Amino acid sequence: MAVILDVKDLNVYYGAIHAVKDISFHVEEGEIVTLIGANGAGKSTTLQTVSGLLHARTGSIEFMGKPIHGVPAHKLVAQGLAQVPEGRRVFAQMTVEENLEMGAFTQPGSTVGPNLEKVYEQFPRLKERRRQVAGTLSGGEQQMLAMGRALMSSPKLLMMDEPSMGLAPILVEQIFDIIKSLHRAGTTILLVEQNARMALSVADRGYVLETGRVTLTGPGKTLLADETVKKAYLGG
DSSP states (O other), X not given: OOEEEEEEEEEEEETTEEEEEEEEEEEETTOEEXXXXXXXXXXXHHHHHHTTSSOOSEEEEEETTEEOTTOOHHHHHHHTEEEEOTTOOOOTTSBHHHHHHHTTTTSOHHHHHHHHHHHHHHOHHHHXXXXXXXXXXXXXXXXXXXXXXXXTTOOSEEEEXXXXXXXXXXXXXHHHHHHHHXXXXXXXXXXXXXXXXXXXXXXXXXXXXXXXXXXXXXXXHHHHHOHHHHHHHSOO
């Protein structure tokens, strides 16, 4: 499989704080790859650097074989890199359908209708609520909307930042079922998630981050069974 995203020796700072230290990882076409770790491990910082919202001091990021260091975030969306942000960040005063249409701002007009239909097929709840103001949706529905909005840009890589955060356990199951379903439909996914058990159970491969460094990597199922990972992240 082709490598869609290749990150090498990434170093990111917040002022004097060295948040991400020499991180390297890659994502191949058709994979789910997850970055797991405790709060403050550097997971979200890594994702935001890949999506152009933060800038690395050193290191390289290649997307679809091209360097993207310094490319503005909106141009990356047009190239096929979409992010579902932490905390969902839906446009609260706009309807569900208007939120979804905003996700297609980089796309030719002819693709909006067909993509909308695909999203409604994937998320029937959003179709039922398409005229509803997004701020009145439940947390789980807002997460579906954030995912649907990202899919409207026809991404080659879908990046998700803490999709289960703040959701009840039954909704977490539902969101991960959707992630599996997107993966089966051919979507390549980079997943940042604090719920290590759920993330590793759906991932082809995982990277464990501790204080800004990759300390362990391997197939999702192997990491799930790893004693160090169990003790640190799975309550085992």
